[in-house]
C-alpha cells in the first residue's frame with residue numbers, strides 16, 4: 443500500500459452549501475465510470491458536518507439515478523464506537539442523509555463495529571478481514587482500491603479518527619485500528635489507517651468554515667502525517683481538496699483556485 447500518490451488539487455466554492463452540491467455532483471460520474479469499467483464501484487464515507495451534507499445533496503440530486511446503487515460497495519473511514527442507531531455514529535447520519543433513500547444491496551454496506559460485537563480491537567480486526575476479502579488481486583493490497591474515499595478535515599487536522607500524534611499514525615501494516623483516548627468525543631473509535639486510505643484511487647478531502655482554515659493550510663503544507671494527519675491522506679490517482687471560501691481563507695493564493703461555483 444505504498445507507491446506513488448497524487449499531488450492534491452484544490453477547488454474552492456463560494457459557500458458550504460455550494461461545496462456540498464458540487465461535491466455531490468462530482469461523485470456521480472466517478473461512480474458511473476467505475477461501474478462501467480469494473481462492474482461495481484466503491485466509496486468510503488466520512489462523518490462530520492460537510493461530509494454528511496454532501497450525502498444529503500447526493501440524495502436530492504436527480505443525477506443520482508445514473509448510479510446503479512445495487513452495485514456500490516459502501517465502507518466507512520472511521521466510526522465512533524457506539525451502539526447501532528446512536529445519533530453520534532457516522533453510520534446513523536449517513537443512513538439518514540443518503541443510504542436510506544437509495545436502493546443499495548445491504549450485503550454491500552459495511553458499517554464499522556458496535557460495542558455489542560466485542561472490543562474495538564476485535565471489531566477493527568473483523569473490519570480489516572472484510573476489507574481483505576473484498577480486495578481483488580489487481581488491487582495489490584489488503585483493501586480494495588476504493589473509487590472515492592471521502593474524508594472530512596477536523597480543526598486539529600485529523601482525518602477519519604486519526605488524530606495528531608496518536609499511535610494509529612505510526613501504523614504501517616494494519617488497515618484498521620481501534621482508537622482510544624481520541625481528543626474529540628467520543629474517545630473510543632475505529633478507523634482506517636493511512637495505508638488503507640492511501641490505497642484509494644481518489645481521496646477527497648472536504649472542509650468548510652473558517653474554523654478549518656488553519657487545518658487546511660497545514661494539510662497542504664510540508665508537515666508530516668504524525669503532526670498533521672490530513673497531510674498523509676492522498677489518493678493513488680487523484681487527491682481533491684474541496685473547500686468553501688472560509689476554509690480556503692489561509693491558503694497561499696497560488697493554491698486557492700476557484701472551483702466551479
Ligand SMILES: O=C1O[C@H](COP(=O)(O)O)[C@@H](O)[C@H](O)[C@H]1O
Nearest residue numbers: 488489490491492594595596602
Ligand atoms: O469526528 C469526526 O470528525 C471529522 C470531521 O468532522 P467535522 O464535523 O469537523 O467536519 C469527520 O471527518 C470524522 O469522520 C468524524 O468521526
